[in-house]
Amino acid sequence: MKINIKATKIELTDAIKSYVEEKINMLEKNLGSIKIVNCDVEVGLTSSHHNKGDIFRTELNLQLPGELLRVEKTEKDLYKSIDKVKDHMTRSIAKYKEKRIDKNRRATKTEND
Numbered sequence: 001m002k003i004n005i006k007a008t009k010i011e012l013t014d015a016i017k018s019y020v021e022e023k024i025n026m027l028e029k030n031l032g033s034i035k036i037v038n039c040d041v042e043v044g045l046t047s048s049h050h051n052k053g054d055i056f057r058t059e060l061n062l063q064l065p066g067e068l069l070r071v072e073k074t075e076k077d078l079y080k081s082i083d084k085v086k087d088h089m090t091r092s093i094a095k096y097k098e099k100r101i102d103k104n105r106r107a108t109k110t111e112n113d
Helices: 014-025 027-031 078-112
Strands: 004-008 038-045 056-064 067-075
Touching: 004 014, 014 027, 014 038, 014 078, 027 078, 038 078, 056 078, 067 078
Parallel strands: 004 038
Antiparallel strands: 038 056, 056 067
16 A cells, blocks of 8 residues: 655654554555555644644545545644554444445345345
8 A cells, every 4th residue: 555644844754654654554454355545644743832742633534435534633642643543544444344335235135125
């Protein structure tokens, strides 16, 4: 899977890039045979003027056949925001697959009636 990674207001280091790729590649096992059309990840700072430390934001857009799944999370730790995005996207993929299964069941049931 090709992952497009963009950094906003931070430097995209090799460590961040490899961590993002590792976590996003874990999503492939949840997809099974579903092909990913496009995968965009954006990591960065929300703004540079917070009083109590930085707030990091991670956004993941996963283009699948017939649908765009999008998750965005903010955290005080960049790696924690990446983990949360991965976890939430795992749930979104499960819902997407369930919808596809239900749609196929309804189509099959209608054909048999």
